[in-house]
Amino acid sequence: MTAAPSPRHPLHFSNFRAYLVGRLCAVLAQYGMMIILGWQAYNIARETMTTSGAAAQLGLIGLAQFLPLFFLTPVTGWVADHYDRRWISRITLALLAIAAGLLAFATYEGWVSLPLILGIAVIVGTARAFNGPAYGALAPNLVPPAVLPNAIAISSVVWQAGSIAGPALGGYAYAATPWGAYALASALFGVALGAMMLIGPVPQPPRDTSRHPIRQMIDGFAYVRGNRLVLATITLDLFAVLLAGATALLPVYARDILHVGSAGLGHLAAAPGIGAGLTALWFSFRPMKTNVGVKMLGSVMLFGLATIAFGCTAFLPRSIAIEVGIAALVVLGSADMVSVFVRQSLVQLHTPDAMRGRVSSLSQLTISASNELGEAESGFLAALVGPVAAVIGGGVGAILITLYWARLFPELRLARSFDPPDIGREENSQEKNP
Known part of the structure; x- marks a missing residue:
């Protein structure tokens, strides 16, 4: 009797399908909630502060999310490599659903405030510190190695599409009813939790009990530092997006520069999602296979140019400023999609499974640092x-950083494909020689 052919696509696996549903809903909820946190904080601050003072409150929200990630990163990566990644994700999703529900109630009752918003931002940052590495390291455990590259690509596309479309969803929901934006986020986190509950037992690397946990945490940093290709892709995104933070100032542009209000904020926030979605659709038919390093460098430069174009809408007549701004953000989202697709694929394919939690936590730290x-x-x-x-x-800075990184890391510029042997995969000597 002829054996049945093994599945050749990640979507043939029920665990991976549930994972994608949960990942999409969680990312939509997370980024939709955060854009509204910024919008609410800015409007509350503008009641008593100038534009500059209120803009600083947006900076505080970003800082409140980043600090938990910064301090917890070594621990969260180790946890993802040593405990059930499904349950780590489930617990953090439940916490996020409760936080979003609290914001919905506070907004409905009219007692939302800057201290509450900052406190929720800290909770979100803490939950993400544990959720991100577990989610990122779980995907390769759900499919066989033969279809892993395709699974990583699909997972990256889902994450990027959700992270850029989420703010648009949040903006439109807020325009309909302010408390409804948070209620929607809470519901989406609940759906993500339900999807994660559907994932059955999956293989996970055995726990390493031969060395101290702190030494194992250090191994994650050592591996990233020793693999120059992984280091280049992670740090390029870190510094480029760190400088070119146009989307962080969308509430300022929507209210005080383009004068389009919360509805216009939804349009602006939707634009990067449109660009990312179209690019993801293109990749689904024409996957990237060659000259991946050069394409990543080019996409980050285009990201910087689009950021400059969006910033310059302040000097245009109001009759065309919003259209030009939306077009620039569409290009920005498309370029970001290319960059993230290449980075996530290279990082995951060049990292042993036993190290994925720790490397994913470092990758998440740089993503959080950049965002x-x-x-x-x-x-x-x-x-x-x-x-x-x-x-x-910021846009100018992103372009200069890209040019410098192309010179500093020739490994990235010379990367031809996602296949590790073609790019020069480095072995994890820390894991092999404790």
């Missing part, structure tokens, strides 16, 4: 030099 710490940088810089100068200067 949340980037929000802080953009907010504080806007308070000093103005939002327009902050956005344009």
